[in-house]
Amino acid sequence: xxxxxxxxxxxxxxxxxxxxxxxxxxxxxxxxxxxxxxxxxxxxxxxxxxxxxxxxxxxxxxxxxxxxxxxxxxxxxxxxxxxxxxxxxxxxxxxxxxxxxxxxxxxxxxxxxxxxxxxxxxxxxxxxxxxxxxxxxxxxxxxxxxxxxxxxxxxxxxxxxxxxxxxxxxxxxxxxxxxxxxxxxxxxxxxxxxxxxxxxxxxxxxxxxxxxxxxxxxxxxxxxxxxxxxxxxxxxxxxxxxxxxxxxxxxxxxxxxxxxxxxxxxxxxxxxxxxxxxxxxxxxxxxxxxxxxxxxxxxxxxxxxxxxxxxxxxxxxxxxxxxxxxxxxxxxxxxxxxxxxxxxxxxxxxxxxxxxxxxxxxxxxxxxxxxxxxxxxxxxxxxxxxxxxxxxxxxxxxxxxxxxxxxxxxxxxxxxxxxxxxxxxxxxxxxxxxxxxxxxxxxx
Numbered sequence: 199x200x201x202x203x204x205x206x207x208x209x210x211x212x213x214x215x216x217x218x219x220x221x222x223x224x225x226x227x228x229x230x231x232x233x234x235x236x237x238x239x240x241x242x243x244x245x246x247x248x249x250x251x252x253x254x255x256x257x258x259x260x261x262x263x264x265x266x267x268x269x270x271x272x273x274x275x276x277x278x279x280x281x282x283x284x285x286x287x288x289x290x291x292x293x294x295x296x297x298x299x300x301x302x303x304x305x306x307x308x309x310x311x312x313x314x315x316x317x318x319x320x321x322x323x324x325x326x327x328x329x330x331x332x333x334x335x336x337x338x339x340x341x342x343x344x345x346x347x348x349x350x351x352x353x354x355x356x357x358x359x360x361x362x363x364x365x366x367x368x369x370x371x372x373x374x375x376x377x378x379x380x381x382x383x384x385x386x387x388x389x390x391x392x393x394x395x396x397x398x399x400x401x402x403x404x405x406x407x408x409x410x411x412x413x414x415x416x417x418x419x420x421x422x423x424x425x426x427x428x429x430x431x432x433x434x435x436x437x438x439x440x441x442x443x444x445x446x447x448x449x450x451x452x453x454x455x456x457x458x459x460x461x462x463x464x465x466x467x468x469x470x471x472x473x474x475x476x477x478x479x480x481x482x483x484x485x486x487x488x489x490x491x492x493x494x495x496x497x498x499x500x501x502x503x504x505x506x507x508x509x510x511x512x513x514x515x516x517x518x519x520x521x522x523x524x525x526x527x528x529x530x531x532x533x534x535x536x537x538x539x540x541x542x543x544x545x546x547x548x549x550x551x552x553x554x555x556x557x558x559x560x561x562x563x564x565x566x567x568x569x570x571x572x573x574x575x576x577x578x579x580x581x582x583x584x585x586x587x588x589x590x591x592x593x594x595x596x597x598x599x600x601x602x603x604x605x606x607x608x609x610x611x612x613x614x615x616x617x618x619x620x621x622x623x624x625x626x627x628x629x630x631x632x633x634x635x636x637x638x639x640x641x642x
Contacts, residue, residue, distance in 0.1 A: 264308045268298045271312060276320035289321070296327040304334045305344040306351060314355040324358040332362035340369055341384045354391040364397065371398035375405045376423040386426045390433030401436050408435050408443070413462045421466040431473040438472070449476025453484055454499060470506035483509050483516065487541075490520045491534045498538050505542045519544055526569045526619075532576075536569070566620060567611045568596060574610070575600060 272294050289297075301311050301322060314322045324330035337347055350357060357365070372383050372393070387393050393401065409419055425432040435443065450468050451461050453476050461468065474480055487502065488494055494502070502508055511519075523543070524533040537543055543565070575581070597604045614620055 264302055265295060265298050268302075268308065268311050268315065269295050272298070272315050272320050272322075275315050289323075293327075294321075297322045297324060297330060300327040300331050304331060305347060306334075307344075307348055310348045310352050313352050314358070318355055322355070322358060325361065329361065330358050333358060333360060333365055336362050336365045336369070340387075341381060346384070346388055349388060350391045350394065354395055357391065357394045360395065365394055367398035368394055368396065368401065371401050375402060376426065377420070378423055378427065382427045385428075386433060389426065389428070389430045390437060392437050393433065396437060404436050404440070407440060411440075411444075412447070412465055413458075414465055415462075418462070418465055422469060425466055425470065429470055431471065432466075432469045434472045435469060443472070446472050446476060450480065452476070453481045454503060464500070464503050467504045467506050471509060474510065480509055483511070483513060486513055486516055490516070491538050494538065498541075501539070502541045508541045508544045511544060516544065523569065526566060527573055532573070536572070563615060563620070564611075567614045570614050570619065571607060571610050572600065575602070 269291070272289075273291075276289075298311060301314075302308070311322060322330070324333070334347060337350065342350070369383065369387075372378075372386060373380070376383065376386065378386070408414070408422075414422070422432060422435065426436075447461060447465075447468060450456075450471060451458075456464070471480060484502075487508075491498075520533060520537065523537060524530055527533045527536060593604055593607065597607050600607075
């Protein structure tokens with residue numbers, strides 16, 4: 199049986215040629231030559247492991263298995279050339295197969311291994327199969343499920359090129375820096391898998407620099423840590439270089455005309471926008487809000503900044519939302535007043551725009567009923583300025599904010615949902631499935 203040795207060097211590299219009298223294995227890629235790998239520390243250990251497990255390197259047997267399919271895929275995509283990141287890690291057939299089999303045995307799907315191979319010109323690249331298994335063991339110990347592990351490797355296959363110790367050090371650093379529970383630290387890494395490719399000392403240095411450079415309070419630091427659990431953009435603080443962070447924050451400071459003190463105070467919210475170019479993405483939206491809502495005072499501006507999702511909505515959606523709210527509230531001034539006081543309503547009122555998706559239907563009908571209820575209260579109480587920031591929250595909080603009982607609002611909501619106005623406003627969606635039985639079930 200031939201033990202095939204496949205080199206990644208292209209035909210033009212070197213002048214070594216195989217004697218014509220020596221038969222060439224049928225599936226050895228043409229133009230490739232042997233290279234000396236005696237200097238590779240892991241090679242002997244890897245071959246011993248293969249001998250113990252009896253792993254076969256023959257491509258003629260079991261060609262239908264996932265491992266064999268992936269082995270062939272790896273050979274086809276192996277186009278490493280001098281200067282490529284993995285050129286020095288050229289693999290034999292045995293080494294490829296050992297790595298592939300290990301990944302499949304550890305719960306990594308065939309699809310994930312395919313993505314690893316195609317994105318890295320062959321491989322899977324890691325120091326050895328045993329080192330790769332040790333890395334996956336660290337991820338398991340930190341709570342990674344099969345799905346989590348596949349997610350990390352699909353987005354950051356270079357994690358496999360690290361060592362188990364360096365991955366463990368990253369988790370330890372994040373534990374110390376962020377002061378979050380282990381499940382939340384894992385969620386931070388799933389949001390930003392590239393964290394696992396950095397050195398722990400680098401992460402610590404960047405975290406310390408951000409706090410010192412922007413004069414962040416303990417409360418702001420704690421807020422940033424919590425936001426990393428759900429926001430990849432905030433996680434960029436740990437993986438982006440200092441010049442990039444400073445450029446983005448300076449751009450946001452110019453757009454919103456903020457002082458240095460305001461930047462420090464609002465930093466956790468501004469960090470949510472770090473993935474956006476301030477001039478290309480944020481300024482056009484901010485200018486549009488001001489053109490629709492009129493002059494915004496510092497308190498209005500702050501309300502928009504602390505609801506950063508409003509500054510990421512598409513501009514056509516912002517216009518459509520304002521038009522719908524204007525129609526529902528009965529006047530431009532009323533719509534401006536409501537949306538100035540509660541910018542978050544732009545994100546929720548987005549559901550009033552046609553074809554926003556049936557999965558959000560109940561929220562769409564809920565928001566329309568609440569706007570109509572505020573309009574009625576303004577007339578009944580002769581309070582044209584009546585408004586609330588609780589428009590998109592629970593029925594209990596909404597009713598407390600406008601000072602009515604949940605029973606009174608539930609009765610109004612039920613009538614409004616059956617009204618022609620509701621039918622016209624929500625004509626692009628199916629009727630809501632609402633069953634009102636007392637206050638506790640008044641929400642749609």
